[in-house]
């Protein structure tokens with residue numbers, strides 16, 4: 001394990017990401033094109049958010065997992081693109097006035113600010129359904145076995161539904177309005193709102209790379225841990241950034257309304273939890289040896305990021 005972690009530390013993650021993201025961007029651009037004048041508006045709205053320069057962590061993880069089991073980038077790409085479409089639609093809907101009511105996303109006006117709430121809702125719906133179409137169509141053209149394609153689509157569906165993004169968001173809304181949110185509830189929210197899509201990214205990548213069910217499970221554990229660790233790290237950054245900005249000692253934000261990991265576990269407790277999740281995640285992919293280096297390096301980046 002130590003040797004692998006050292007190799008992941010020395011790994012040129014920036015170079016790896018730059019190369020993979022370039023391929024993902026090209027595939028995203030090709031995935032939705034306006035072919036008739038009647039669809040100009042909705043396609044413009046879909047492309048506006050899909051091509052707005054996210055980090056592309058999820059599609060890169062799908063490709064990395066596929067390659068870890070000996071599969072190719074081309075095999076993973078349609079599913080990787082489908083997952084970025086789902087992620088994008090979740091952000092469009094999350095920014096709507098009925099949800100977080102945000103005017104800015106990645107430094108640009110949000111979809112509904114540019115196209116109106118009505119078109120933004122429909123662009124999100126269209127991205128969601130196009131994701132399934134794209135996964136089916138692109139994977140068939142890439143020569144993926146039909147039963148693997150069906151399993152990928154089934155997993156995508158599950159990750160969006162009641163035990164996925166949508167369910168996680170509803171539970172989050174319910175908890176916003178109540179006091180005394182427990183650690184189990186907080187973890188349920190993040191497992192479904194955030195970790196599920198990372199889990200499906202890595203699990204479908206593994207399946208497309210030819211992994212057996214036991215290996216797919218290992219990948220799920222890896223991604224779920226990283227997803228929660230991402231959220232714990234986010235909460236920690238919120239506290240430390242806030243206290244730095246205010247020139248006060250860490251912990252300033254602990255009694256704000258929102259329930260966070262530092263609020264429930266203390267700042268040191270939350271740091272220890274992020275580290276525990278990171279170690280457990282790495283342990284899940286250590287058995288794959290050198291092939292796991294890109295995933296380990298991505299995990300490290302997610303947990304240790306400073307902003």
Ligand code: GRG
Nearest residue numbers: 054055056090091093094160165166169193194
């Ligand atoms: C799924 C039907 C359906 C509706 C959407 C709004 C909603 C339900 C769910 C909320 C999902 C959400 C916004 C989760 C937070 C996920 C998260 C960690 C986003 C930030 O991801 P990054 O950092 O973003 O990968 P970039 O900008 O890099 O893509």
